[in-house]
Amino acid sequence: MKNKLSLLLISLTLLTACSPDKAETGEGAEKVFRLSDTMMRRIKLDSVVTRPVRSELTLVGKVMADENRVIKVFPLVGGDVEAVNVELGDYVRKGQALASIRSGEVADLERQGIQARSDLLLAEKNLRVAQDLFETKLNSQREVVAAQKEVEKAQADVNRVSAVSRIYGIGKSSMYTVKAPIDGYVIEKNVNRGTQLRSDNADNLFTIGQISDVWVLANVNESDIGRVRTGMDASIQTLSYPNDLFRGKVDKIYSVLDPNTKAMTVRIRLPNPGSKLKPEMHATVTLRYEDGGQLATVPAQSVIFERSKQYVMVFRDRTNIETREVTVLKSLGDVAYIRQGVQPGERIISNDQLLIFNALNK
Numbered sequence: 001m002k003n004k005l006s007l008l009l010i011s012l013t014l015l016t017a018c019s020p021d022k023a024e025t026g027e028g029a030e031k032v033f034r035l036s037d038t039m040m041r042r043i044k045l046d047s048v049v050t051r052p053v054r055s056e057l058t059l060v061g062k063v064m065a066d067e068n069r070v071i072k073v074f075p076l077v078g079g080d081v082e083a084v085n086v087e088l089g090d091y092v093r094k095g096q097a098l099a100s101i102r103s104g105e106v107a108d109l110e111r112q113g114i115q116a117r118s119d120l121l122l123a124e125k126n127l128r129v130a131q132d133l134f135e136t137k138l139n140s141q142r143e144v145v146a147a148q149k150e151v152e153k154a155q156a157d158v159n160r161v162s163a164v165s166r167i168y169g170i171g172k173s174s175m176y177t178v179k180a181p182i183d184g185y186v187i188e189k190n191v192n193r194g195t196q197l198r199s200d201n202a203d204n205l206f207t208i209g210q211i212s213d214v215w216v217l218a219n220v221n222e223s224d225i226g227r228v229r230t231g232m233d234a235s236i237q238t239l240s241y242p243n244d245l246f247r248g249k250v251d252k253i254y255s256v257l258d259p260n261t262k263a264m265t266v267r268i269r270l271p272n273p274g275s276k277l278k279p280e281m282h283a284t285v286t287l288r289y290e291d292g293g294q295l296a297t298v299p300a301q302s303v304i305f306e307r308s309k310q311y312v313m314v315f316r317d318r319t320n321i322e323t324r325e326v327t328v329l330k331s332l333g334d335v336a337y338i339r340q341g342v343q344p345g346e347r348i349i350s351n352d353q354l355l356i357f358n359a360l361n362k
Contacts, residue, residue, distance in 0.1 A: 033360060035318035044351035045315055046299050050344045053291040053329070053337055057227055059266075061218030063238075063281040065209035066269070071181050072188075073206040078199035079103030079176065081191055086206075088189045092180040098206055099178040099191060113161040120154035127151050184210040187279050209279065214272045216248070218285040219263035227289050228253060234268045235286045238277065246270055246277065250287065288332070295329060296343065300336040302350035303328060304357050312342060313349040313356055321349070323360055 035043075083100040086092055130147040133139040188207030191197075216236055220228050230253060236246040248270025257264050268285060270277075277283075303326070304311045314322040326341030342348065349356060 033319060033321070035321065035356070039352070039356075040318060042352050043315075043349050043356075045347045046302065046350045048296050048298055048338070048342045048344050048346045048348060050294050051297045051335070051337075053293050053295050054288050054332055055291050055330075056332060057220075057224055057287040057289065059218035059220060059285040059287065061216045061236075061268075061283045061285045063277045063279055063283055064215045064217055065187055065211050065279045066213050066215055069182075069184070069210040069213070070187070071184075071208050072204035073098065073178060073181065073208060074204050075101060075176070075178060075197050075201060077101065077103040077176050078197045078201060081193055081195040081197065082175070084189075084191060084193050086186050086189070088186055090186045092184065092186060092208065094180055094183050096180045097177050098180055098186075101176045101178065101197065103176045113158075116154065116157040116161050120151070120158050123147070123150040123154040178205060180206075180208055182208055182210065184208040185275075187211075211272055211275050211277070211279065214270060214277050214279070216268040216270065216283050216285060218266055218268065218283070219258075219261065220266055222257065222262045222264070225264055228264075228266055228287065229289075232287050232289060234270075235288075236268065236270065237284045237286075238281050240278075240281060241276060244276070246272075295337045295339065297335050297337055298342065298348050299350040300331040300334050302348050302353060303331075303336050304354060306357070311357065312338075313353045314342065315347045315349050321356060321360065323357060 079101040080103075081099055082102050084098070085096075085100075086098050092098065127144070127147040127150070130139060130144045134141065134144050185208070186206055187209045188204070190203055191205040216234075228250065230250050232250040234248050234250055236248065237244070238246075248268045250266050251269045252267040254265040254267070298312060302312055304313070310326050310328050312324050312326055314324045316322070324341055327339040329337040329339045331337070
């Protein structure tokens with residue numbers, strides 16, 4: 001308290017200005033307020049600006065991975081899971097091994113490959129024999145054509161098995177390796193070592209998602225649907241990062257209401273630097289929209305509340321500062337909308353104004 005009083009005495013000066021005659025008699029001393037150089041350096045001046053009147057809508061939502069950058073990974077074969085190489089939340093690279101499955105289907109496919117290559121070698125040998133016999137007039141052109149078709153058939157079978165092996169990512173063993181299709185985070189994991197997978201399994205083993213950009217899905221009450229439109233600016237706050245404000249835009253409105261809650265879902269797309277936002281995080285979404293009309297605005301921090309009234313300090317010069325009562329319509333973020341009391345272009349004090357208010361109105 002003592003330091004504040006000292007600062008006030010240093011920064012705010014009441015000078016005594018009197019005429020020469022009155023100075024001699026010591027009568028009629030007139031006190032004049034003057035802002036000191038120290039206080040001039042401390043205060044901040046802002047101009048009254050006319051702006052469109054805006055309101056805000058607060059919604060509850062949750063963070064989701066961008067579905068366009070999410071891939072579910074399914075096993076292409078059945079078998080026994082012998083190894084799982086990643087955990088939920090791990091970052092993986094495209095082509096990285098996620099799990100290994102020992103599969104009878106893979107073993108059978110390997111057998112088919114061996115058989116197909118063997119059949120091709122035999123067909124090629126028979127073709128050469130048929131061509132040699134044809135050159136010595138011991139068989140006809142028909143036998144050569146038939147042998148050529150057998151070669152083509154065997155080659156097609158080899159190609160088929162090779163194509164299936166490439167699709168499955170199968171090497172020269174009975175192991176099938178589940179690989180990451182894209183770079184991203186493991187946001188779902190439904191398999192453990194020792195799991196037995198049926199060949200008709202319809203469940204995905206992993207879900208890989210990229211979260212450099214994310215979605216926030218928020219519910220809009222039926223009464224507020226008319227206020228929401230695509231392109232609206234949105235600010236998002238989370239429990240995990242209460243001091244961080246994430247900004248995005250409404251890029252989709254789902255024109256279907258939930259039959260139970262009577263709420264409509266909107267989607268906000270936003271960048272996610274540092275991957276701070278994680279899928280399934282709860283989020284508070286604030287949408288701002290124009291109410292129509294314009295009003296004078298001042299920084300919300302410049303408004304002084306005293307005895308059920310509101311004031312601002314209007315600055316003309318360091319010896320001419322006026323305490324002005326104002327009527328505040330509402331405050332939105334760091335902006336206060338003034339219904340009456342100030343005019344556009346006037347300058348008001350928005351920092352340390354309470355010290356000056358107390359000095360002028362004590």
